[in-house]
Amino acid sequence: MKDIKKYQGVIPAFYACYDAEGNISTEGVKALTRHLIAKGVKGVYVGGSSGECIYQHVDERKAVLEAVMSEAKGKLTVIAHVGCNNTADSVELARHAESVGVDAIASIPPIYFHLPEYAIAKYWNDMSAAAPNTEFVIYNIPQLAGTGLTMSLLKEMLKNPNVVAVKNSSMPTQDIQMFKDAGIAARGEGNFVVFNGPDEQFVSGRVIGADGGIGGTYAVMPELYLAMNDHINKGEIEAARAIQYEADRIIYKMCEAHGNLYAVQKEILRRMYGLELGGVREPMPGLIPEDEAIVAEAQAMIEAAIAKL
Numbered sequence: 001m002k003d004i005k006k007y008q009g010v011i012p013a014f015y016a017c018y019d020a021e022g023n024i025s026t027e028g029v030k031a032l033t034r035h036l037i038a039k040g041v042k043g044v045y046v047g048g049s050s051g052e053c054i055y056q057h058v059d060e061r062k063a064v065l066e067a068v069m070s071e072a073k074g075k076l077t078v079i080a081h082v083g084c085n086n087t088a089d090s091v092e093l094a095r096h097a098e099s100v101g102v103d104a105i106a107s108i109p110p111i112y113f114h115l116p117e118y119a120i121a122k123y124w125n126d127m128s129a130a131a132p133n134t135e136f137v138i139y140n141i142p143q144l145a146g147t148g149l150t151m152s153l154l155k156e157m158l159k160n161p162n163v164v165a166v167k168n169s170s171m172p173t174q175d176i177q178m179f180k181d182a183g184i185a186a187r188g189e190g191n192f193v194v195f196n197g198p199d200e201q202f203v204s205g206r207v208i209g210a211d212g213g214i215g216g217t218y219a220v221m222p223e224l225y226l227a228m229n230d231h232i233n234k235g236e237i238e239a240a241r242a243i244q245y246e247a248d249r250i251i252y253k254m255c256e257a258h259g260n261l262y263a264v265q266k267e268i269l270r271r272m273y274g275l276e277l278g279g280v281r282e283p284m285p286g287l288i289p290e291d292e293a294i295v296a297e298a299q300a301m302i303e304a305a306i307a308k309l
């Protein structure tokens with residue numbers, strides 16, 4: 001791998017940004033990018049689950065990525081999730097992502113149909129071939145995708161030299177170790193990255209060997225994950241764990257809302273920083289008046305946790 005350091009650290013999953021009519025807001029995208037740069041994160045993961053990729057058209061996803069790149073180029077590591085549920089659209093997004101200069105592309109496996117491993121590998125390799133000068137990240141999120149990354153599929157994918165990382169969102173932290181071990185066996189130390197997925201296990205994931213993390217709640221409280229990461233780098237596990245507990249309580253609180261977690265987080269960013277990022281796309285549930293107290297409480301918890309750092 002050319003530069004492992006650019007993947008080491010806190011990489012927020014970028015939120016879908018909409019205007020009042022529910023159309024993509026490139027102004028919102030740019031504002032959120034600038035906000036995250038100012039917070040000092042390592043990079044952004046654009047167009048993933050938190051980016052509501054499965055509810056967006058190819059042209060919308062291109063517009064989002066272009067708006068991110070206009071602010072982030074040279075300042076952040078940009079990983080563009082390009083997976084769609086058909087190969088042709090995914091290939092088009094992969095080619096586009098390379099043309100705008102991302103650091104890496106990433107993809108979930110095909111969803112709904114449980115396809116054989118050779119078909120999943122072909123789907124990923126076709127995208128990678130459309131972005132031949134760009135690194136490729138496998139996105140393993142079995143609880144949502146319906147298909148999990150197996151060791152045999154990973155070994156098959158490691159034949160493609162562009163495959164440099166797994167973003168692991170499965171819940172066993174042990175999976176991080178297994179993927180990392182296989183990657184390093186194939187590529188050598190320092191040449192294969194695993195990202196922690198579950199934010200509730202950021203510390204555990206880093207301790208078992210994740211090089212960094214990509215997560216859906218980082219953008220709403222980057223200070224907490226940056227602090228956890230620093231403590232882990234210094235071997236200060238107790239201090240890291242204390243912040244992890246705070247972050248987890250905040251996540252559980254945000255998940256109490258009727259509205260989707262992303263809707264809650266975008267509302268908190270609006271209240272804390274005046275960022276206008278809109279709601280979530282249907283069929284995801286938006287916020288309802290009864291969510292007001294939960295949003296306010298979660299915001300207060302975030303502010304208190306940051307104040308304690």
Ligand SMILES: CC(=O)N[C@H](C=O)[C@@H](O)[C@H](O)[C@H](O)CO
Nearest residue numbers: 049169197198199200215216217
């Ligand atoms: C299943 C899922 O969406 N996982 C995300 C990515 O790995 C996480 O970042 C979660 O959003 C986060 O851990 C909150 O539960």
Ligand SMILES: CC(=O)C(=O)O
Nearest residue numbers: 013048049050215216
């Ligand atoms: C949460 C996450 O990692 C994603 O948006 O894909």
